Amino acid sequence: MSGVTIRPVVTKADRKQFVNLAWDVYRDDPAWVPPLKDEVHGLIDPKKNPWFEHARAMLWLAERDGRVVGRISAQVDQLVLEHMGAGTGQWGMFEALDGEAANALIATAEEWLRAQGMTRAMGPISLSIWDEPGLLISGFDQSPMIMMGHHRPAYQGWIEGTGYAKAKDLLTYEVDIRPEAQGVMARLVAAGEKNPRIRIRAVDKSNFERDSAIILNLLNDAWSDNWGYVPLTPAEIAYAGKKLKPIIYPELVRIAELATGSEPGAGFEPAAFMLTIPDVNELTRDLNGELFPFGFVKLLWRLRKPRTKRIRVPLMGVAKKLHGTRLAGQLALMLIEHIRRDAVGKYEATHGEFGWILEDNQGMMSIAELPGATVNHTYRVYEKAL
Template structure:
C-alpha cells in the first residue's frame, strides 16, 4: 500500500520472511548514530514475532514496515488482545514496536494502525506495548542519555512530541529507578524484618521443582497485580515460556519467594542486565557472538541488573505485612547480587501512581533515571 500524503512512503504488511526481517532491522536505521542504543539480538527479536508464541493464543496483530526509496525507515504493529477486552470491556486496541525516521513516517504508520483497529471495532488505541502490557511497555520520554536495561525500550526524543501532534495524550507514566546493589536498609526496615521473622520465610527458587515454583510466581503475580492499571493476567503457557527462557540466564537465588505459614505470599525476580554483554555484538551471535556472550555471563558477569517482576498478594497490601513483605524480598536479593559483583539495580517499571512502591524504593535510596509514557487516542 502507498500513502501519497506521506512523502513517497510505501507501507507494506509484515507477511513474508523479507518483511519480517526488515521489521526486525528497522532500529538499525533509526539509532545507528545513537551511542546509548543497544542493538537487540536479532534471533530473539525474530522469535518474538513467531506464530508459536503463547501471547498469540489471545491476541491478533498486524505489523507494517515503512519504506522510502527502497529503504526501511519505520515500523509499527496494531493488536487486539482478547484477554484485555474480556477484563476491561473498553473496546481498546493497541499499537507497538513503533519506530520512524521522522514525523511523517510516524504519522503514516499510526494512521495505518488506527485504521486496522477501527475496522475491528476498536474505539480507542493505546500504546506503545511490545504486544501487551506484560511485555515491553511505554515510550521513553525522559532519560535518553543512558542506555536502556535489558528488556526496556529506547526512543528518539522527537517521538513523544510527534505522537502528541497526532492527537495522542498521556494515559500513564512509568518510572525506572536506580538503587545501589549494596543498599543499606534503614532502621525502620530492620524493625519490619524482625517482626516478620516469626511468620515469614524467604527462599530461592528450587531448580528441582522449577515448574511448580514458576506456577507459584504466576499465581502470586496475577493476584498481586489484579487491581493495577491496564492489568492483563499471564496465561500459564505465557508465564512458563518466559520463565524457562529467563532461567537460562538467572541464577536460582535471583528469584526469591516469601511464604507465610507455608503459603506463598510474595516474590521477586532479579534479571542480569544482559545489555552489558551484547552491546558490541551488533545483534549477531554468529559466528563468534555466542562464545563472547557465554564467556561474559560466566566470567565477566554484568555489574548491573533489573527487577522486572515482584508482587505481594492483594489481601496483604493494606496490612502491616504488605510493606514488610515487599521490603523483605528486595532485601533477600542483596546478598546474592553482591556475590555476583552487582553494583547497581534498576527497578522498572513502576507506575507513577504507585505511591506505596515508590516510597519503598525511595527509602532504599532509589533515584528516578527514566520516564516511560503510554499514550492513547480516541478512534472516531
Template sequence: MTASGEPITVSPVAGRRDLETFIRLPYRLLQDEPCWPPPLLFDVRNRLDRSKNPFFEHGEAEYFLARRGGEVVGRIAAIRNHLHEEVHKEKLGFFGWFDLINDEDVACSLLDTARQWAADRGLEALRGPVSFSLNDECGCLVDGFEHPATIMTPWNPPWYGALIEGAGFTKSKDLYSFALPVMEFGVERIGRIVERIKKREGARLRQFDPKQFSQEVARIEAIYNEAWTANWGFVPMTPAEFRHMAKELKPVLVPELAHFVEIEGRPVGFSLVLPDVNVILRKLKGRLFPFGIFRLLFGLKRVKRIRLMAMGVIREHHMKGLDSVLYLAAFEGARDLGKTFSELGWVLEDNAVMINTIERIGGHRYRTHRLYDAPTVRHGNSKGAH
C-alpha cells in the same frame, strides 16, 4: 523534522523479505546509539512468529512498513489483545514495534494506519507503544535518554514522544524506573526492621530452587497474576505465556537473586532480579553465533548491573511489610555477588505506596516511559499519505 516531497506508502508486511526488513529496521536506524542494546535477531524473529509466541493464542497483530521513494523509513505493529478486552470490558487496541526516522509525516502515516486497522475491528481507541502487551516491553522513553536500556525495557531517541503526540496521541500513563546503587541500600538498618516483620508475620524467606524450575515458575505465576490484578491495565499472563517467558529468562536466572516469602509453608510473595544482560547484548550487535554465545555465557557473572523487574505479594498480605523482606533479600544477594547498580521498575506513576517504599530505601527516579492513547477515529486531516 518535516518530510521531503515524496509520498509515503504504508503497507502490510508480505513475505519473508518484508518480515526481515521489519525486524532489521531499528538495527539500521539506531546502530549508532550507545544506549540502545541491539536485541538478538533470533529472539525478535521468535517473538514476531505467530506460531511460536503464545500471545497469539489470545491476540492478533498486523505488521506494517512505511516507505518513501523505495526506502523503508518506519515500521509499526497494530495489535489486538482479546484477553485485555475480556478483562477490562473496553474496545481498546494497541500499537507497538514502532521505529522510524525523525519525520512527522511518517509518524502520522504509521499511526493512522494502526488506528484504521483497529477501527476496522470495532475498536474505539489505541494505546501504545507495547510489544505486544504490558507484560512485555512497553512505553516510549520520555526522560532519561542518557541511561542505557536495561533488560526488557525499551530505549528510543528523544523525538519519538513528540512524533506520537503530533499524530494526535495524548499521555495515558507514565511508568517510572528507579536507580539505586547496591551499596547504598541500608542492609543493616533495614535488616533489623525485616527481622521484626518476619517474626510478627511468621514469614520465612527462601531462594528460587532451580531443581524445581517448573514448579517454582508455577508458584510465581500464581502470585504474579493474583498480586497484580487490581493494577491499571493489567492482564493476567496465560500459563503458556508464563512458561514461554520463563524459558527465555532461564539462561540468565540467578537463584541468589530470586526469592519467595512464605507463611505457614505457602508462598505469598516473590521477587525476581535479573542481571542486566543488555550490557553484553550491546557488544553482540544482535548476533549470538558463532561467538556471541560464549560472550553471553561467560560474561553474565561479570555483569555488575541488575534489574528488579518483578515483585508481588498476594493481596491478603498487602501492607504488612513483606515487600521490605523481599527488597532486603534481593540486595543482600546482589551485594554478595558483587553487583554495584540496580534498577527497580517499572512502577506506575500513581502507585504512591510502591514509590514511597523505593524512595525510603534510597532509590531515585531516573527514567520515565510513557504510554499514549488516541481514539481510532482521527479528528482532522492526516499529515501523511498512505
C-alpha cells in the same frame, strides 16, 4: 521529501527488514543497546509466541524510494478487551526515521483498529503490557536495562502531534545497592528475620517449573487490580519460564512464605516474590544482536558467572490478600535486602533498578524510595479515541 508508502509485512524478508530497521534508527545513539534479533523475531512469530493464542496483530513497513524508513504493529488482544475495556486496540513496535513516516504508520494502525471494531487506540505497547510498554520520554542518556525500551526523543512530539494524550506514565527507579539497609528498613527486616512465621527462600532450579509457576501465579494475583493488567495464560507462564531460566540465579530470585498456622509443624504458603536478573544488556551489547555463529557461545560463557554492574527487578509482588497491611511492606523489604546482600557479595553488582512502577502506585513507589532509589526513566503510554 518524497512520499511514504506503507505495506504489510508478509514474507520472511519483510520480517527481517522489520527487525533490522532499529539498527538504522539508532546507529548514532550511544545509549541504545542492540536487541538480540532472534528474540525480536520470536516475539512477532505466531508459531513461537503464545500471546497470539488470544490476540491478533498486523505489522507494516514504511518505505520511501525503496528504503525502509519506519515500522509499526497494531494488535487486538481478547484479554485486553476483557480487562482494559471493550473497544481498546493497541499499537506498538514503533520506529521511524522522520515525522512523515511516523504519521503514515500511526494512521495505518488506527485504520486497521477501526476495521476491527476498536473505538480507542493505546500505544506504544510492544506487543503486550508484559513486553516493552510505553514510550521513553525521560532518561535518554542512560542505556536501558534488559526488558526495557529505548526511543528517540523526537517520537514524543510525533505521537502527540497525531492527537494522542497521556494514559499513564511508567517509572523505573535506580538505587546504589552497596550500602546496607538502615533506619526503618533495617528494623523491619531484622524483625521479620526473627519471626518464625516468615520464611524467605531462594528459588530451586531443580524444581524450576514449580517455582516459576508459583512466581507467575503470585504475579497474576498481586497485579490483578493494577491499571493495564492482563493475566498471563498458562501457556505464557510456561513460555516465560523457559525464556527466563538461563538468566535465573537462585540467590537473586526469592519467594517469601508465611506459615499457614501457629501450631508447630504448620505448613508454609507463598506470599510474595521478587525476581531479579543481571542486566544482560551489559553482556550482549557487543554482539550487535547476532547470536550466530559466535555470539551464542560468548553469551553462554558470560552467563555462567555473570558480573554486571547493574541488576534489575522487573517483577515483584505480594499476595493481594495482604495488600494494605504492614506485613506486605515488611515482606517486600525483606526480599529486597536478602537479594541485595547476594547481588553485592556474590555478583559484585553496584546498582539496581526497580520497574516499571505505575506513576500512581504509591505503595510500590514508597518501597522503592525507602532504600534511596530515584526515578531514572519515564515511559508514557498514550491513548486516543478512534
